[in-house]
Amino acid sequence: MSLSHSLPIPDDPHDAAAFWFARVRGGLMQEGDQTLLNTWREQDPRHAQAYQDMEAMWSIAQATPDTAFKARLAQKSHPQASRWGRRSFIASLGAACAAAAGVAILGPQRWLESEQFTQRYVSRKGERLEQSLPDGSLISLNTDSAVYVSFYRSERRVVLEKGEAFFQVRSEAERPFNVDAGQTLIRVTGTRFNVRRDVEAVDVAVESGSVHVESGPWWNSAHYDLVGQQGLHLGNDRLASVQSRNMVQALAWRQxxxxxxxxxxxxxxxxxxxxxxxxxxxxxxxxxxxxxxxxxxxxxxxxxxxxxxxxxxxxxxxxxxxxxxxxxx
Missing domain, CATH: 3.55.50.30 (Phage tail protein beta-alpha-beta fold)
Incomplete structure (x- = not known):
């Protein structure tokens, strides 16, 4: 499906529902998007149900104080409390849906931050392209690749639409740098790493620093931590392990x-x-x-x-x- 905003719709109905709902509530709908949304909802009963579930979640969230959302987000990775309260569950679900949609949900009064910088970069077949970003970070694109860059006050996000890119990220502890490659999300603060997105696989290789990788749908994702000279190859079977990587070989394309x-x-x-x-x-x-x-x-x-x-x-x-x-x- 072709989109006027050039961002890919997630394949999973729940992720796609979060994508559309965030755009509607965030005032990001562009010309033709409403028609695309209507078509998507009518394509499959699961689509309509997923969007209805998202609306129901929002109705409950409207009655939830912002403090409950922030508290849940702060303890999201904490191993305690296996039984969540209703509000904590809604906050966690909202945060997960937001990640799938490429936005941050902090509470019912503030769904989306204003974009400080946006740009799409594309390399032709056989071309290598290097681009500096406003924060001092650098993106190098390999052949036939495309990225969509969005900077917010609390996040720097790059959607790798296709192809391969090398990132030299300037460290900003309060504003992490996230790379979205379909159902794979790479989170960093400052590092040098390579990401390749093919039709059925994503490959991550870290030259220096460290990255955290989340793969799979938000309700059943796998998590990996990589440091320098390590790599990870994620295919459809989702059976993956972190392994040592020859970075000279992995980054030879840059020369x-x-x-x-x-x-x-x-x-x-x-x-x-x-x-x-x-x-x-x-x-x-x-x-x-x-x-x-x-x-x-x-x-x-x-x-x-x-x-x-x-x-x-x-x-x-x-x-x-x-x-x-x-x-x-």
């Missing part, structure tokens, strides 16, 4: 290189095709698992194709459509 250590040829072709058109095609299925080691210029696939026959028994031929095909000898 326009790709480093492969006994990687399957299929993965290497997929990676190089991120940067170039018309691309490379594997004609022989038997070559998919062939492992190759090397350092290649991502913007010069011809150099890779020229050296490949000396590394493996393959034939490289250019087709009439301009794509290069790799076949087994």
């Amino acid at each position: 326009g290189r790709a480093v492969f250590d006994a990687e399957p040829l299929e993965r290497i072709v997929t990676e190089l095709n991120r940067y170039n058109e018309p691309g490379i095609v594997l004609h022989s299925p038997s070559l998919r698992g062939l492992r190759i080691t090397g350092v290649f210029n991502v913007n010069d696939p011809q150099a890779f194709l020229d050296v490949l026959p000396s590394l493996a028994p393959v034939l490289v031929v250019q087709g009439p459509d301009g794509r290069w095909g790799i076949a087994a000898l």
Whole structure:
């Protein structure tokens, strides 16, 4: 679904309901958004029910003092009190929904803060883009990537819509820096780290400092803590563990290189095709698992194709459509 505000709608009905409800209550609806909201509610009975539940929660929250919300948010990570009161539950649920929607709910009288800075940055295929932010932080975008940056008084937020980005975050203890990559949220104060968002996976690698990662729907999320030289790969199965990471390899793209250590040829072709058109095609299925080691210029696939026959028994031929095909000898 295309949105006028360029922000992705969460896939989960409850997260999406929080997204829409926050925009309606926060006065952020743009031209055409009401039609999109109506269409979304009519698409699935679960959508309508989720939005109705959000309205019911708001009705209860209106009678809840701000002090109850703030108290619950302050003890949100505290292991005590397994049985919550009604007000604490509403506050916690509201905070979780807000995170999914990309906003902060502090109480019924103040749903959203005013944005101090907003900007969307996009890199074309084969392009690398580096951008300084108003707080002194730096974002570097890899090929075919897009981010939406929003600064508030209490939060700095970046939505990684697609692709890959390296962040050098200036520390501000009172204003954390959050990166939203679908159902994965990375929280930091000051650090250097890389995030890649593919269609079905998110990869986080920390060069220095530390980050906290939350993954999954807000009612059943997994939590991970990473420090320098550690990484985390999150796929659909959500089975993940923090592991040591070769940061030279992970950040080679910033110098326009790709480093492969006994990687399957299929993965290497997929990676190089991120940067170039018309691309490379594997004609022989038997070559998919062939492992190759090397350092290649991502913007010069011809150099890779020229050296490949000396590394493996393959034939490289250019087709009439301009794509290069790799076949087994």
